[in-house]
Amino acid sequence: MGMSLGEDGPPEKPGPNAQWGGRFAGGPAAIMQEINASIGFDRALWRQDIRGSLAHAAMLAHVGIITPDDAARIEAGLRAIAAEIEAGDFAFDVALEDIHMNIEARLVERIGEPGRRLHTARSRNDQVATDFRLWVRDAIDGIDTQIATLMRSLATRARAHAADPMPGFTHLQTAQPITFGHHLLAYVEMLARDRGRLADARRRLNVCPLGSAALAGTSFPIDRAMTAAALGFDRPTGNSLDTVSDRDFAVEYLSALAILAMHLSRLSEEIVLWCSSPFGFVRLSDAFTTGSSIMPQKRNPDAAELTRAKTGRITGALMALLTVMKGLPLAYAKDMQEDKQPVFEATEAAILCLAATDGMIRDLTADTARMRAFAGSGFATATDLADWLVRVLRLPFRTAHHITGRLVGRAEARGVELAALSLDEMQAEEPGITADIYDVLAVEASVASRNSFGGTAPANVARAAQAWLDALGQTSVERAS
Ligand code: ARG
Numbered sequence: 001m002g003m004s005l006g007e008d009g010p011p012e013k014p015g016p017n018a019q020w021g022g023r024f025a026g027g028p029a030a031i032m033q034e035i036n037a038s039i040g041f042d043r044a045l046w047r048q049d050i051r052g053s054l055a056h057a058a059m060l061a062h063v064g065i066i067t068p069d070d071a072a073r074i075e076a077g078l079r080a081i082a083a084e085i086e087a088g089d090f091a092f093d094v095a096l097e098d099i100h101m102n103i104e105a106r107l108v109e110r111i112g113e114p115g116r117r118l119h120t121a122r123s124r125n126d127q128v129a130t131d132f133r134l135w136v137r138d139a140i141d142g143i144d145t146q147i148a149t150l151m152r153s154l155a156t157r158a159r160a161h162a163a164d165p166m167p168g169f170t171h172l173q174t175a176q177p178i179t180f181g182h183h184l185l186a187y188v189e190m191l192a193r194d195r196g197r198l199a200d201a202r203r204r205l206n207v208c209p210l211g212s213a214a215l216a217g218t219s220f221p222i223d224r225a226m227t228a229a230a231l232g233f234d235r236p237t238g239n240s241l242d243t244v245s246d247r248d249f250a251v252e253y254l255s256a257l258a259i260l261a262m263h264l265s266r267l268s269e270e271i272v273l274w275c276s277s278p279f280g281f282v283r284l285s286d287a288f289t290t291g292s293s294i295m296p297q298k299r300n301p302d303a304a305e306l307t308r309a310k311t312g313r314i315t316g317a318l319m320a321l322l323t324v325m326k327g328l329p330l331a332y333a334k335d336m337q338e339d340k341q342p343v344f345e346a347t348e349a350a351i352l353c354l355a356a357t358d359g360m361i362r363d364l365t366a367d368t369a370r371m372r373a374f375a376g377s378g379f380a381t382a383t384d385l386a387d388w389l390v391r392v393l394r395l396p397f398r399t400a401h402h403i404t405g406r407l408v409g410r411a412e413a414r415g416v417e418l419a420a421l422s423l424d425e426m427q428a429e430e431p432g433i434t435a436d437i438y439d440v441l442a443v444e445a446s447v448a449s450r451n452s453f454g455g456t457a458p459a460n461v462a463r464a465a466q467a468w469l470d471a472l473g474q475t476s477v478e479r480a481s
Contacts, residue, residue: 019101038098038337044344045099048134050082055230056122056210063223065121070114077111100124121220122213125244125332129209134231136253139347140202144195146354151191152472153361158184159465163458164368165375165443174378177443180366181465182456188468190263197256205249208233212240215331245331247339254318254343257350261314264353268304271360275301281371282364303356310349317342376443379408379418384440393432403430
């Protein structure tokens with residue numbers, strides 16, 4: 001045994017590796033051991049490693065490569081080791097490099113000879129590829145559930161605010177009135193696509209590497225379909241060389257997470273804006289804000305800011321893995337051991353960001369009066385006026401646009417909104433204008449008129465929110481005001 005993790009004092013000089021050290025006389029230099037070992041992080045794969053080994057051992061016995069008795073001892077030993085790790089009683093050993101050899105060595109320690117048969121017809125190369133696919137598959141399932149939860153929270157708030165006007169922006173300039181519900185449902189659409197990307201990645205990753213061995217397959221009469229089925233994979237992979245070299249599945253997963261994180265970051269950015277006092281559209285409670293140590297008035301939306309910032313980690317993880325993989329000749333190279341930390345870190349960040357975003361969406365209170373007031377300011381209904389000129393007076397849109405522009409100029413010069421112009425002033429620009437024009441200048445009329453499919457009309461928004469809730473399966477979401 002070599003030095004164990006986290007020990008202080010001078011490390012004892014390691015001897016040859018217990019698993020592969022047969023032809024080695026001396027042990028690795030301390031720095032060699034340090035750069036080589038992955039146990040510090042790949043211990044996170046222990047559940048998947050044990051699942052994979054259980055499936056492999058059962059298959060070996062099924063085809064007669066090991067005896068049923070050996071398989072039974074291996075199974076009992078692996079289950080005992082799982083219990084040890086679960087209980088925190090397992091001594092991870094850095095001299096054993098990684099999770100695979102830590103578990104195997106412990107198995108031999110516990111059950112002796114049969115444990116030394118487990119690695120028949122297998123290599124760490126197909127083993128790690130299997131473990132990692134299983135881990136990513138589990139991660140996708142967890143994140144998918146979290147996204148669905150966030151979508152439900154957004155759709156619930158959207159249904160409640162289906163008719164509450166707010167300013168819609170382009171260039172962050174007031175553009176046209178929309179409803180708050182419509183704005184929230186935009187994120188539901190994005191998150192649905194995120195789920196689709198993850199589901200797509202999951203479908204492609206769900207093939208079993210076991211049996212590819214080191215790179216060329218194996219001469220043992222293994223049953224790859226059996227291990228694949230036992231681990232919930234759709235089928236065995238098709239080419240042993242590709243199998244031990246492929247990390248596309250992790251790259252795809254990180255790509256999907258990076259896009260998800262980009263969406264969460266945009267929502268967070270909006271929450272930060274909406275919470276700022278110049279906007280004042282929403283308020284987060286004490287549960288989702290922090291104070292300043294110097295400015296007593298501050299309520300900082302730190303969870304939104306950190307969600308925005310953690311996008312950097314997730315995008316960074318994608319870049320890191322792409323860079324690790326881009327120059328590797330087939331098949332396995334130790335570079336590929338660097339695949340895990342980016343995936344683990346990105347997953348941890350995504351889990352946290354999804355939970356925090358869901359918390360904020362449930363927590364926030366909308367100042368609907370303030371949003372409504374701003375929805376009508378900044379000549380937000382100018383397009384409605386132009387549309388009226390087209391619809392009622394049959395003017396060409398470009399002409400209507402021009403007339404409206406002059407009316408906006410008049411209002412601006414007087415420092416008032418369009419609805420404050422008198423009919424005389426309106427008619428000075430276009431004699432055909434009647435008092436009916438004032439109806440379309442109101443914010444409520446404006447949003448209600450945008451009833452094209454996918455538009456912001458409250459009836460549309462309420463229908464869309466309900467459709468999402470039906471599709472997602474209703475679960476109660478508290479604090480939906
Ligand atoms: N810890 C290694 C990894 O994560 C396992 C595979 C080692 N394979 C090898 N041929 N050295 O990639």
